Amino acid sequence: MARLARFSVSMDERLLDRFDRLIGRKGYQNRSEALRDLIRDRLVEEEWSGGEADVVGVVSLLYDHHTKGLVEALTGVQHDYGENVVSAIHVHLDHHNCFEALVVKGRAASIREMADRLGSLRGVKHTRLTFSSSGRDLP
Ligand code: NI
Structure with a gap:
């Protein structure tokens, strides 16, 4: 299995609060899985934008x-x-x-x-x- 990397993120509390409320409504159990999905979604969008993928x-x-x-x-x-x-x-x-x-x-x-x-x-x-x-x- 691939190694897990940990990192910390700083952001405006209000932004984090909105993120937490959003992922709560979506049923995520924690921020990590929600963040992984956001990153994957952005990467998929990037694959499509290039045209050749x-x-x-x-x-x-x-x-x-x-x-x-x-x-x-x-x-x-x-x-x-x-x-x-x-x-x-x-x-x-x-x-x-x-x-x-x-x-x-x-x-x-x-x-x-x-x-x-x-x-x-x-x-x-x-x-x-x-x-x-x-x-x-x-x-
Ligand atoms: Ni028909």
């Missing part, structure tokens, strides 16, 4: 499947990034609305590009790219 994520899409040509366009874009789309879940929400969650992996820049192309299609009402990581470089 090998990442994992989820693209969610909400759209009206009656929009002319939309279903074909969505499928076409996903096939263009076939190596990045690992899995897709489709939920028929009601008569008009469909929700899809695409599990994606690969080069961050390619995934962003795909998410942008999907999100900008007419009839797509909402799209979100959620960042995660392969976990390989994230202790």
Whole structure:
């Protein structure tokens, strides 16, 4: 197992108080685990910002499947990034609305590009790219 390093942090009491209240609401038992998660979250964001890192994520899409040509366009874009789309879940929400969650992996820049192309299609009402990581470089 990797060695644990300990360090002390100085900060404004009011900031620490807000942090403690936040992590209390989130259910953390101590500051250390909360701080580790914050650091990991920032590192994952950094991986994505570079564009070249090998990442994992989820693209969610909400759209009206009656929009002319939309279903074909969505499928076409996903096939263009076939190596990045690992899995897709489709939920028929009601008569008009469909929700899809695409599990994606690969080069961050390619995934962003795909998410942008999907999100900008007419009839797509909402799209979100959620960042995660392969976990390989994230202790
Ligand atoms: Ni549907």
